[in-house]
Structure formats: structure tokens, C-alpha cells
Amino acid sequence: MDSEVQANDIDREDLPTLVIDTSFGSTVGIVGHQAIIESDSRSHVEKLQPNIARATREAGIDPHQIARIIVGTGPAPFTGLRAGIVAAKALAYANGAELIGQNILEVQHQWMKQIHQCDQAASDSANTASLHATLAVNDARRHQLYYALYIGEDELLPMDIDFPEAIVTHVSDCLTAAQTTYGKQIDLDIVGHGAGRYMQEWSRFPQLQSLDQVSHDGADITAQDEAFAVSSIRDESVLDQNPDGIRLFAQTAIMHAKRGQEVSAEPLYLRRPDVSVPKPLKQVTYHEESSSGARNNRTSNAFAEHSGARGTVGKGTVGKDGESR
Known part of the structure; x- marks a missing residue:
């Protein structure tokens, strides 16, 4: 199948x-x-x-x-x-x-949507003054995160892998532009395994006032009135x-x-392989051992010729006088 x-x-x-x-x-x-x-x-x-x-x-x-x-x-x-x-x-x-x-990243966003819907239902009021965005992450090791950015049904930043400091830049630029498009302030939730490891990087978001206000269980964070504001940080998964x-x-x-959409079971590694096809080996033009061997052969031949000229013979050979030596 x-x-x-x-x-x-x-x-x-x-x-x-x-x-x-x-x-x-x-x-x-x-x-x-x-x-x-x-x-x-x-x-x-x-x-x-x-x-x-x-x-x-x-x-x-x-x-x-x-x-x-x-x-x-x-x-x-x-x-x-x-x-x-x-x-x-x-x-x-x-x-x-x-x-x-x-x-997993898309389902993290679906989970956050459910949470906000439940919160609105419990408060018996619909907050239409702001939108909720989800920065869904997963630990990629090597000090990197897999991530994607969502608002509603829209994927603002597709799945990718990067260092947290670079993710902050990408997300800030994207949400600043999105606020103009949507015409509302955007509340940002950061959710997924690994989110809690990079509090210093998340503090670069201009709306994050204090790391003391950050909670791994999703507690709200007081934010300034800017284009977007960090609402919660959850170092956990929907699963x-x-x-x-x-x-x-x-x-x-x-x-x-x-809906007939892509449901492939092929893995999403995203990271480039650590190995690559090796380059062809260089042609050897000079090798010390080969050169030494050839030099030894030339010396042996020269010695044999020189010995033959003087009448020196080896074992089992015949001398100039015809006698076996």
C-alpha cells in the first residue's frame, strides 16, 4: 500500500x-x-x-x-x-x-487554534482585535530547529531548518509584513519540543519584555502594542x-x-546530507616508492653489466676460460 x-x-x-x-x-x-x-x-x-x-x-x-x-x-x-x-x-x-x-508542525498549529477557540468560548467573547500565529518548531539537534509559521489556514513560512537567531529574523520580517496585510495585531505562540531551549534567542523579539514572564506551560506574556506580540511559549508537543x-x-x-491533498509517508529530513559524492582521484604523476624501485632496478642492471665486463660470474655460470665456476 x-x-x-x-x-x-x-x-x-x-x-x-x-x-x-x-x-x-x-x-x-x-x-x-x-x-x-x-x-x-x-x-x-x-x-x-x-x-x-x-x-x-x-x-x-x-x-x-x-x-x-x-x-x-x-x-x-x-x-x-x-x-x-x-x-x-x-x-x-x-x-x-x-x-x-x-x-508534526501543522498539527502543532491546529492544536493552538483549538486552545484559542476554547479560550474564546469560555470567556463568551470573540476577540477580533488580533490574530493568532503559530511558530511551530521541533528540535533538530546541532543547535538548530525545524520550523514553520502559520496564521489561520495560511502557511506564512514553509517548513525549513535553521538556527534560532536566524528564525527570529525570518519570523519578525514575515509578521511585520503580515500585519499590514491582515490589518490586525498578531499574537504569536511558539510551540514544540526545543522551544524552551532558546529563550535568549526569543528575547530578540521586540515584544518579549522579560524572560521571567515566559512559561513552558503556555502562560501569557505581557507584550507591547506592536505589529505582533509573543503570546506564549510551550516546550511541548500536541502528541x-x-x-x-x-x-x-x-x-x-x-x-x-x-480533500485529495498530499498524504505521502515519505520522511521530511530537510537537513542536507552530511556525506557527498567524493571527487575523482587525482592521477598520480610521481610516486616516491615507484621511483625508488625503478632506481634500484637500474642500479642492479648497471652492476650486472659492469661485473660481466670484468669476467665476474655468478654461481652456475661459465667463465671466459670455458670452465664452470
Whole structure:
């Protein structure tokens, strides 16, 4: 099946659906049940298969009953991401199940949209004076982050990888221009694993008044009246919200499939490979060992010629007088 989706089954909500994501640690779960979350990136690959078996057992289904698999496509580092996708593809092939790919950054934005909608409903008022933007990130290691920037249904900055200080520049320029387009102040949420590691870089946003006001659990931040303002910083993932996280992850992927949009299960590494095709070897024009060997051969030949001229012979040869020596 690979990344193809059966159109006849895409609208069925009763299909046993397995979510596998290894973009940060690993998350495995059957939609509608508690997910199994491994945050230790050093062992999550080894636990992947046992956790799939455990998730199906706790959901009360047989692994062969899994009819749909939603697999995280990153962006994430190579090794962990590849393990999750390979496991999903193998299981989809064995079961003849649907396989739908979904990136983690978009779902982070969908999660923040839900939070703001719930907040507005709870306050019984619709705040139309500002828009909410999401800078969705994921830890890329090597002091870098995967990131994308969203407002509503719009992707303002597509998925990429960069150093946090460069991301601040890109986002600031983009949101300053977007404020003119939308005509409203923009409240920015920074969300995802790795967000909390770069508080100093986020402080370069002109609206961030104090690092003491930043919370990993999304507490509001007082901001100046500028084109955009940092509203919250969350060093966590939508998939950490159990069990609602995997449900939203699956719903987002299925929505794309229903619309006929790209649902490929191919990995999003984004980082350039560390290896490259080697350059052709240079042609050797001079080699010390070869030159020395040739010189030795010439010396031996010259010595033999010189010895022959003086009548010196080796063992088993015949001298000038015809006698064997």
C-alpha cells in the first residue's frame, strides 16, 4: 500500500486507526485510547514494536485488525524518523491498511487554534482585535530547529531548518509584513519540543519584555502594542496531550486525504546530507616508492653489466676460460 489511501475507506470513522510518530522520541497509540509516549530518544526505536503490540492489546484489538495507519513524517533527524516510517509501512503492507503521512508542525498549529477557540468560548467573547500565529518548531539537534509559521489556514513560512537567531529574523520580517496585510495585531505562540531551549534567542523579539514572564506551560506574556506580540511559549508537543493529541493528529491527516491533498509517508529530513559524492582521484604523476624501485632496478642492471665486463660470474655460470665456476 505504501503511501496510497483507499478512497472508499477514508470517510469511515470506525476504522481501527494506529498513530505512529517518531519525530521526537516516539508516540504510539490507537485513536480513542491512551497513547504510549517515549521521550528518551536513545531507546525509543527499540521499544517501538513492543509498544505497538501493547497499544493494540490495551485497545482490545488484534494487530491484524488495524485498518488505517497515520505516520508522522517529521520534520525530524534521520535515524528515529526512519524507524517509525519503516515500521508503519511494513505494518500497512502486511495488513493491507491505509497509510497516511502527516507532518508534526501543522498539527502543532491546529492544536493552538483549538486552545484559542476554547479560550474564546469560555470567556463568551470573540476577540477580533488580533490574530493568532503559530511558530511551530521541533528540535533538530546541532543547535538548530525545524520550523514553520502559520496564521489561520495560511502557511506564512514553509517548513525549513535553521538556527534560532536566524528564525527570529525570518519570523519578525514575515509578521511585520503580515500585519499590514491582515490589518490586525498578531499574537504569536511558539510551540514544540526545543522551544524552551532558546529563550535568549526569543528575547530578540521586540515584544518579549522579560524572560521571567515566559512559561513552558503556555502562560501569557505581557507584550507591547506592536505589529505582533509573543503570546506564549510551550516546550511541548500536541502528541503529549493524551489521548486527544493522537486524535487531532489523525483528524488532520484524514482531512488532507479527504480533500485529495498530499498524504505521502515519505520522511521530511530537510537537513542536507552530511556525506557527498567524493571527487575523482587525482592521477598520480610521481610516486616516491615507484621511483625508488625503478632506481634500484637500474642500479642492479648497471652492476650486472659492469661485473660481466670484468669476467665476474655468478654461481652456475661459465667463465671466459670455458670452465664452470
